[in-house]
Amino acid sequence: MDKPTVSVTILGQSYKINCPKGHEEDLKEAADYLNDQMIDMQSGGKNIPLEKLAVLAALNITHDMLSSKKYARANEQLLRELTSQLDNALTHQQN
Template identity: 40%
Template sequence: MSASRSVTVKLLDKEYTISCPDGAEAELLASADYLNEKMRDIRNTGKIVGLERIAVMAALNMSHELMKNKEEQRHVVEMNLRRISNKIDRALNDKKG
């Protein structure tokens, strides 16, 4: 079992102590910085008030980004597979003829 440690992150000027596995501190801090940036962007629009609502909107926006990126990656993989399949078909046809 891997050991964990506590890391303090700051989101909208509020500190949170979070447990994370040893060696994952940098990733956690980078993730917290990204979340903090997204939360600040939302807060700065002035349209949403309250830490909880800002956090939920940031989470929804980030989830949307993730899903969009996954779909784009899936599309790239499908295109590459199609391209490879076409190359294989051409190579097999060239061998036959």
């Protein structure tokens, strides 16, 4: 199966990356997001080596993703509890 090659630019450096067909725009969006994160970190005025900058950006992005997952799970649990309470209230109201 042929995988398309997508060109992305991160901190002025171009990279050609293979990705599954149909996911080219997702890859470009991810690269743009990473680039923005790294630029934000760089703009702090500190001269951070590229490798360290990439690791710090990856950690920040991973933290945000995990926090979002925890938030979504908490909301899912709250929604289940509220649905259960609503079901109980409706059942009692019908009797």
